[in-house]
Amino acid sequence: MRAVDAIMECLKAEGVDVVFGYPGGANMPTYDAFYDAGIRHVLVRHEAGGGHAAEGYAKATGKVGVALGTSGPGATNLVTPIVDAMMDSVPVVFLTGQVRTDLLGTDGFQEADTIGITMPAVKHSTMIQNPSELPRALHEAFYLARSGRPGPVVVDIPTDLSRAEIDYEPVTDVHLPGYQPTLEGNAKQIRQAAKALAAARRPIIYAGGGVINANASPELIEFVRAGNFPITCTLMGLGAFPAPDRQWLGMLGMHGTRAANYGMDEADLICAVGARFDDRITGKLSEFAPRAKFIHIDVDPAEISKNVPAHIPIVGDAKNILAKLAVEYRALQADSGRLEEWWQRIDGWRDKYPLGYEDSTDTEIRPQYMVQALMKATNGEAIVTSDVGQHQMWTAQYYDFPAPRRWINSGGLGTMGFGLPAAIGAKVGCPDAQVVCITGDGSIQMNSQELATCVDNGVDVKVFIMNNGYLGMVRQWQELFWEKRYSQVKMGQSPDFVKLADAYGATGLRFTDKTNLVEDMREALNTPGPVVVDVRVTQEENVYPMISPGQAARDMVG
C-alpha cells in the first residue's frame, strides 16, 4: 500500500478521530489518502489555527491532537503552535509535508528546513528517510507526545516518500531505548515528603498544569483534603482543584490573590506538584518563599531544582505519587490542630484582601463584571478558552473552574490568537460541552479567519470579545512602568465585529449595557451556531492585584 495509506491506518490505530489541517503541494499525497480514509478532517483557514485547534482538542480531551501542514510556509505557520505546545506540555503530533528528497537542500519551491527550524521547540522530531519507516515513526510520535511530560512531536514527510509503496504491517510495540520516563515515585522520597508535611506548621500545596496532564485531579483533591492543606494553582493548573472551596486560595503569581502569594511567602513547606516555578510565579527569585523548604513532584526530572532547589524531589507521575502521598500522610496521623494558626492567618488575608474591583455606577460594563456575568450565564460549567492579555487574567481570577480541562489558555508562550482556534478544537473534541472563547479586541484579530472554519464545519463556539479599544495589558504596563507613554496600544479603528461575524455567516451581537448582561449572555449562548459578541467594557481598567515585574510577592500592589 502507499505510505500515505499506511499513515491513515496508523492514525486509526492510535484512535485519532479528527485532524486539523491545510493542504498544499508537498502533502497532497496525504490529502489524497484522507479522501476516503474515514477520518474527520477539519479544514482550517490558517495552519496556525490548525495547530492551536489541535492543542485545544488535546487540552479539552486529554487525547493527542493532530495538525497537518504542507512544506515551507505551511510548516513555518505551525511553528507558533509547536512552541506553544512545548511550553504548555500539550500532546500534539504535527505532520508536515516536505519537498521531494532529490530537491532537499536545493532551496526548492516551498522548501524550509522544518526539522531545523522547530528543533529547539519540540519534544522530538524526525524527518522520514525511508518510506518503510513511516508507520513506526508515527507510532513513536504518538507515544512520545502523550507519555511522560507531554509535548509536540513533528514528523516531516518528503512528498515522494509519502507516495511510495510499502509493505505495511501494523506496529504494535514501540521501543525507544533513549526514552524511559520515570513514572513511579521513589517510595522513600514519598515517605520523607509525608513526614515533612506532617511536621510542617505552615504548609501550602502549589499545583500546576502537570496535575491536569496527569489526570491527577481526584488524587490531588484527596491528598489536599487528607491534610486539610491550603492549596493554590498556577494559571495552567486552574480546575485541578475545584473552585470555590474552603481550602482553595485562588490562583498565585503575578495576578494571583494575596492569600495565595502571601501564603507562599510565609509558608514553611511548599509542595509543588506539576509546576515549574515560572518567573510569573516566583517574582524576584532571591526573595521567593524565603522561609520555605520545597517538595517538588514532577514527571520531568529537569524541572526539579531548575529554578528553585528542591529539598525533597520526587520524579514521577503525579497521579500515583499523590495517591501514595495521601496514604503515607494519613498513616502518620498528624495533629491537624497544628494548622489552626496557619488557617487563621490565611483566612485573615482572605477577609482583608478579597479579589475585587470598583463596579460602575452607571450601565458601563467593567471587564471583571463581564467575566462574572459569563460565569453566571454558563452556570460555571463551560469550557472556556482565552487569548492572552488582560481578559485572560480577569477570566483566571473571576471564573471559578470546578473541574480540570475546562480552562484552556496559552500560559507559557502567551500566544495571542490562541483562543478561537483552541475553542474550535475543544468543541470538536467535546461536542456536548458549552465552549466559550473569551478574547480581546487585539487577540481576536490574530486568528479571526477561523470564524470561517467554525461556520463551515458547524463548530458551535461562542466568542465574547472583551473590547476595550486597547492592547490592554501593554497599556497597563505603559501606564504603570513607562510613565503613561502610550505607544502603539490604542487599537484605533477596529472592524465592526458584528458585521465581521455576519460576513462570515456567524451571528454577531453587541452588548454595551450591564443591566441585563447575564440574560443577554444567556441569549447569545442559546443562539444556535457560532456567535460573536462584541462586549464594550471600560477602556482603561487595570488587572489587580499585581506583583510588579522583578518584585517579591510580599510587595504586591493594587
Added chain:
Amino acid sequence: MSVMGDPGTKEPLSLEDLEASAGLRTGRKHTLSILVENKPGVLTRIAGLFARRGFNIDTLTVGPTDDENVSRVTLTLDGALHPIDQVTKQLHKLIHVLKIRDLDPDGTVSRELAMFKVSADGQTRAEVMQICEIFRGKVVDVGKRSIIIEITGTNEKIEAFERMVRPFGLIEMMRTGEIAITRGRSET
C-alpha cells in the same frame, strides 16, 4: 527532632541536603561521556541544546563505538559556570541520548591528541626535540624551518607542552578534545 526545623530557618536535612546541592555548581571541570543513537541530526540537537540553555562546551569529540548504531560524544565543560546536574537532565530529554556518565576524574583515564607546528631551525631544532622527548611526543614531520610534533596526554600535559614550545615560535596547534574511559571493569 522536628523534620522541618524552626520556621524562618533554612538548614536542610542531610538527605535533603544531598538533593538540594544537586543543582549547585561544583567548580571543577566535568567530562561527560554520552552514548547516542547514530541518527541524523543528533549532534545538532546536543549543540542546539547547549546553545539555547546557555551552556558553554569546552571540548567536544564524537566517534564510533563497538556498536555501529551507537556513537560516543565526549564533552568537557566547566562546573564553575554551569549546574552540571541541569545539563545532564536536559541532555537526557533528547530522545536519541541513551546514556550519560559524568566521569569521576579519579576513576577515569582521559587523553587528548594534539599536533604542534613549531618554528625550529638548525639552532633550535635539537632543543625542541628534547622537550618533545621529555613529553613523550613524536616528531611526525621535519621541514627546514619548522617541525610538527604529535603528542597525546591529558589536557594539562598538552597545555604544559604548549607553554614549553611557545617561546620557540608556535606556528599552529591542533587539538582533538578529550576522550575518556573509566578505570576498572565497568563500562564507561
